[in-house]
Amino acid sequence: MTTTSQDDARAARRPIRLFRNPMAKIASIPMILTALVVFVGGTAWTVVYSFTDSRLLPRLNFVGLDQYERLWSTRRWLISIENLAIYGICSLILTLLIGFTLAAMLDRKIRGEAVFRSIFLYPFALSFVVTGLAWQWILNPDFGLQEVVRRMGWEGFTFDPLNNPDIVMFGLLIAGLWQGTGLIMCIMLAGLRGIDEDIWKAAKVDGIGTVKTYVRIIIPMMRPVFITALVLIASGIIKLYDLVVAQTNGGPGIASEVPAKYVINYMFRAQNLGQGFAASTMMLVSVIIILVPWAYLEFGGKKRD
Amino acid sequence: AELEVTHWWTSGGEAAAVAEFADAFNGQTEHTWVDGAIAGSGGTARPIIISRIIGGDPMGATQLNHGRQAEELIEAGLLTDLTDVAEAQNWREVINPPSLLDACTYEGRIYCAPVNIHSAQWIWLSHGAFDAAGLEVPSDWNEFVAAAPTLMENGIVPLAMGQQGWQQNLAFGTITIAVAGIDAWREVSVNRNAEVAAGPEYTAVFEAVADARELARDSNVQDWNLATNMVITGQAGAQIMGDWAQGEFQIAGQVAGEDYTCLPGLGLNEIIDTGGDAFYFPVVEDAEVQAAQLELAELLVSPEVQVSFNLAKGSLPVRGDIDLSTANDCMQKGLEILAAGNVLPSGDMNLSADTQTQIEDLMAEFWSSDLPAAEAQARYVDIIASAD
Amino acid sequence: MSSVSIRNLDLSFGAVDVLKNLNLEIAEGEFLVLLGSSGCGKSTLLNCIAGLIDVSGGQIHISGRNVTWEEPSDRGIGMVFQSYALYPQMTVEGNLSFGLKNQRMPKDQIAQRVARAAEILQIEPLLKRKPGALSGGQRQRVAIGRALVREADVFLFDEPLSNLDAKLRTDLRVELKALHKQLKNTMIYVTHDQVEAMTLADRIAIMRDGKIQQLDTPSVIYGKPRNKYVADFIGSPSMNFFEGDLSAEAGSCVFEGPDFTLPLTSYEFETPQIGRRKAWLGLRPEHIVTGEAAAAADLSADTIVDIVEPMGSDTLVWVNFGGKPIRVRTDGQSDLEPGDTLRIGLQSARASIFDHQSEDRL
Amino acid sequence: MSSVSIRNLDLSFGAVDVLKNLNLEIAEGEFLVLLGSSGCGKSTLLNCIAGLIDVSGGQIHISGRNVTWEEPSDRGIGMVFQSYALYPQMTVEGNLSFGLKNQRMPKDQIAQRVARAAEILQIEPLLKRKPGALSGGQRQRVAIGRALVREADVFLFDEPLSNLDAKLRTDLRVELKALHKQLKNTMIYVTHDQVEAMTLADRIAIMRDGKIQQLDTPSVIYGKPRNKYVADFIGSPSMNFFEGDLSAEAGSCVFEGPDFTLPLTSYEFETPQIGRRKAWLGLRPEHIVTGEAAAAADLSADTIVDIVEPMGSDTLVWVNFGGKPIRVRTDGQSDLEPGDTLRIGLQSARASIFDHQSEDRL
Amino acid sequence: MTDQSVIEPSGSKPSKRFSRGNIILYGTLIVVSMYYLLPLYVMIVTSLKGMPEIRLGNVFAPPIEITFEPWVRAWAEACTGINCDGLSRGFWNSVNILIPSVVLSIAIASVNGYALAHWKFKGSETFFTILIIGAFIPYQTMLYPIVILLREIGLMGDLAGLVLVHTVFGMPILTLLFRNYFTSIPEELFKAARVDGAGFWGIYFRIMLPMALPIFVVAIILQVTGIWNDFLFGVIYTKPETYPMTVQLNNIVNSVQGVKEYNVNMAATLLTGLVPLIIYFISGKLFVRGIAAGAVKG
Ligand SMILES: Nc1ncnc2c1ncn2[C@@H]1O[C@H](COP(=O)(O)OP(=O)(O)OP(=O)(O)O)[C@@H](O)[C@H]1O
Ligand SMILES: Nc1ncnc2c1ncn2[C@@H]1O[C@H](COP(=O)(O)OP(=O)(O)OP(=O)(O)O)[C@@H](O)[C@H]1O
């Protein structure tokens, strides 16, 4: 054969980068479009219109920060934020706690694991609307839990969270946890299954008790799992809306209002789009505040793989 | 053509009333009524309706509270101009009070068909409850307040109140007109005079509302008709609710004057407002649907349909020229007031939805907390001052 | 007195019997290696000794105490795992001291023990690092350290070196041997690497299917495997086997292979043999001599070279003999080529003969 | 003409340069082994040849064609992976024919090729099974078969045997060698097992940090390593090193170690040496002689035995010499005990001497 | 020392089944299970009672007289507005919406995940990050932009539009799951297929898809749950004839006629939840496996 270095110069030409593996890029177009048009575009649109005085229909009449000023001087918004904070913190902690505890119990090689797992998971199949209704019903003071306990003899028993502004968020929490802990349990269970059994053995030889092993060794090892769970829970909390509407509709009074509901109400009922957009922009900002550290932890820390 | 009609009339009385429309439409025209009921009041339905209209895929007709809600849709050219139908049917003449049509008018053109008159300023009293407590049925708010302690002693909730902002706001409005009187009300609600809102008349109003709040302490239902049901069954002494409550009494087979009593203006100030529902017809391209829209608009205001519909719904017809002798006691009272011209324009037509939402939020909070009357008033004054 | 004594141990997972009536006596200070193919129950046995699996029957004594039902931490054992099983979020120091802290040992005593273990294992500079920042060998050292600080009577190792690369494995193996010499603890070491077994063990227990096949010193196991399984298992490259007949007459024994006959002049039988029986002859590649030595052997033959595998220090030559290719080890300087003729010599003294049926050594 | 020719290959992942201006010519039919420690870039180089990673610079020619930017499937290569990488949902037959089907080869031709590969690899009975139902060795055979059916000019192996156990590895190694003999394809084989490298390779390329340190036949690499890294890397147990001075005068050279002096009477220098310089002396454990031979060596000394590691076929003895423990290989029958005295002999002919600074062979 | 064979075990032999730990463990699990089962129990029990019995007041009491009337009513008779044909009307609509939405959203997300795992290109991670942030945006705030978008591409009011919306909002989480899953498939397999001449789609369909069952199960479960339970998009992007079951459910539950017919509401609620529930119960184990592969690694 001939020498190779010259006549194969054609084959040796470096192809243009953009056209290498074209199928992969074509196949990613839906994703790229979604990311750019829907998420970036939609978000930008929302942010832009939050600086206008749009009412029923979006219109570009800029009013600066007026909407934000009003937003932050509205009691209902402040209460919404406060409620979300209470609900969010409690829900985050309790979901992780309960989810992990249940997973840990199921991980102890018990009989009937599949049955218990299905029981804990099935509420996740039900929508928040259904969840809200079911719990509204159970917590109904006239024929729900409270009444049943009273009939059993504790006349003074009072548990009426849905009509008590001070604890209504906990009424929501009961329902929210019921619906959401199953999935987290599943994730935790999957995480626990991924832990090297030798770690358990090592801890046992070291004479470390079960609880202590979980707290000091297993949980710190499950950081990535906790982060996944955290993201899921947090994204659910921010979106909290359906449950509130179904269970309390913000009541009693405005005691269980949440930001997403504020957004909807101002966009559609009060017909003040600008105000709704300003509120949703604030929600977005808080999402980003949450996400940036997470992204940093997830991607910034380990550049290796 | 099939005409999709969106509305949020899903309670018993309401549904029966809508059926009257649908039957008439199906019976008297070539077209078919496709029912697009969405339960959960305007809050749920409105985003859907508006999204579909601005998304370019509108329904054939839709219920909206008339007033300022639709203005922007009209401006954007999304709603059908009904002026031709209105002129042909002579709506200007027959519709009473004329303010109803004014609310449908934008720059001289008519964009909606009013279907009923609702007034909010009523209190409904349960004969059963007062009998049980051994009391006379009160004839005005003050007597009612005086009777309340006895009711409570008998385990009866004096005032039924659904725990929703709009119901609480409605009670507030009703008490305002009864207690503060029409002039003060007009200054505040129409002219947005914050000084009056801060004045003594309104102080009295807020105190009265605070009293009412105490009377409604033990009422923990959510929906308005569940509250009405408390009155029907005698669990509660009274409810402040609009005239649509009557539909519920009717369905329950109760007779005005025998089983229950209705007092317009709380028996203090016999003035009612003239809000109401109206149908709008989004602009569509299909010519057949367009025709159907116009026919429906015509039908909605036609005398027979007005009678059957309003009898079912318990509201007042929008026409002054029809005979409602079959109407019951309460409706007759309303008609008399209407005939006497003791009407106010509805808040829908005065304050923007935005401002109303804020007031609702305030009321929701006020009714379900121990917020002092003075503080609530102060916040009310702020809202009025910044209303647009 | 034996340090670890296992008596009639039974263990089953559900319906699967993994260990069957197993007996094992390990002397104090002995380095015992459990060797066996994957799945034969080595780890299971170790876990039973550690108390990490509840036995189904039998007893375990450690240092004269019956510990069959004691907690792992009370048995006076330390354990080192193949995957290290270090606590990833703790520093090396934390890893070493965690167990002690848990026993509420005074701080200064902990510090002292950790310091001593770190010194022995030469990991002082690593004490503040986390396991993630250590190399494989360093991690394994820390894992050993964790057993060390417990001052356990018995050390249990479950394939501690098999995750490491060859070079490191050699180094750590030597260190481990030195450590044993220094500490003189009883050590039980699981592996399936025979070089490790041969070099480390005082005695080796060869396991198969939950039973111990042979328990002996490395040289006995290598030189006089009790059965064909052990013979085949031990030694790399592995033993060459020939199927044939053993015919023993008074005073003279011969093995009749496929196309050769080997007089067993200097073979030591376990029990005296009479008559004729089917048998296996086993010969290790390094016990087949070549060159001048071949002539002096009990049997010598010319063979054709098939494959030559130079391995640096020595060369493995595959030659055709007895109807099949057999392995012969020659020295590293060999310049044989496939096709060459090689004279090989078989010596009965170093051969092994097994019964054809029972496969036990004759 | 060379079958695979790599010219000035550069490759970097982001900021990390993994391969740096690498050149490699592989002759047709040659069996080349890439040997190097973990992370040195062996797999990366193989992936570049296969076209699975886009190179940053340089050219790759296969069978005279510049294939630098061609698709992997068009390069005429077959590749075998450490983890087998069999398609788990396809039968063995499906695995073998997948690539051919992708080329739209006629059915009967596919069947023929699959049959032939199956015959060569003796996996005919397995054709209908799925990979999950195969043993490790069988899987690896199928993986090789997948390269075989492609009738590739060049076979690329990325540590194909390292997931197998020692015994199987030996067997497959031999089979692979036989296969190469039969097929005579060019084969590029990545491993970090030196026994594999030594036995399989026509030539070995020792890599370190993305550079080739030495490319030579196994015996040269073993006997005359180009630098200290290669010397240390190759050979197990590894070479003993001594730090010292090389003093060369006309006609006579000596290496002055810590407490010994070795006359380099028969050492072959790469370049003639004059003067005195710091240097390393390397001696393989098997090149340190004992017993009678020690007396005849260039230097002999009495040493104290430190550790004895019997490995069956031979014994590794650690003795103290030159101020530190060194490894000496003796035969398997050794009955030395720690503390014994052993006379050892050092021979300059087989030693290696490296410059202290550059670590290159002198 | 003494004869060892007589030394008693110094630890106590644990009694296997009824150890204290086990009692606590199972006890806790059973109590917690009751909390999880309570609403289901209440819903079922209530749905089998007549209204008079419900008014008696004890939600937890089993029905004295079992009646299936509420179920019949919920399925076929309950009124919303003037239509009195219960949920039955919405069921097939929901199915019609569900199937294309689930299929399309999973198809697209799995291809995305596959491309992100094995065919990374410049910027692909950036788009992915944007997508993930998108998972946090409340749907409602995107309502208007989506409406405008659909109007512009002319899909407003079309079933295709609704499918598109479900695809878009399902994309972030699904893509994440698929990406993580495909990343966990050994890269060598992918390389082997490339050497074998398979292209982007060849590898996807022939190699990756057959291996992705667990993650598909997870994706299907999530999407079926999400889409079946969706109310907002379903009502905005459909017409009354094609309203999904949830709209009917909302109407039944929120149209209060006289008294709340709790039994009918409960029956309707249960009927609506039946489809996802069934899927959950039949796929339990695969779900955990899929989660393990898709959500935990990554
Ligand atoms: N928890 C368990 N349940 C059921 N069977 C088990 C369990 N653990 C181990 N086994 C079985 O017991 C046998 C012995 O396992 P063991 O782990 O002791 O083997 P091993 O000799 O350590 O093997 P390796 O060299 O692979 O580590 C195997 O057949 C295994 O399948
Ligand atoms: N995709 C990648 N991105 C960044 N760095 C990489 C990537 N792949 C490999 N590397 C780095 O390139 C270097 C060479 O890797 P390579 O896999 O070629 O090593 P190797 O010699 O095959 O090692 P081993 O024996 O462990 O397989 C390593 O340092 C590795 O960390």
Ligand SMILES: [Mg+2]
């Ligand atoms: Mg094991």
Ligand SMILES: [Mg+2]
């Ligand atoms: Mg590699």
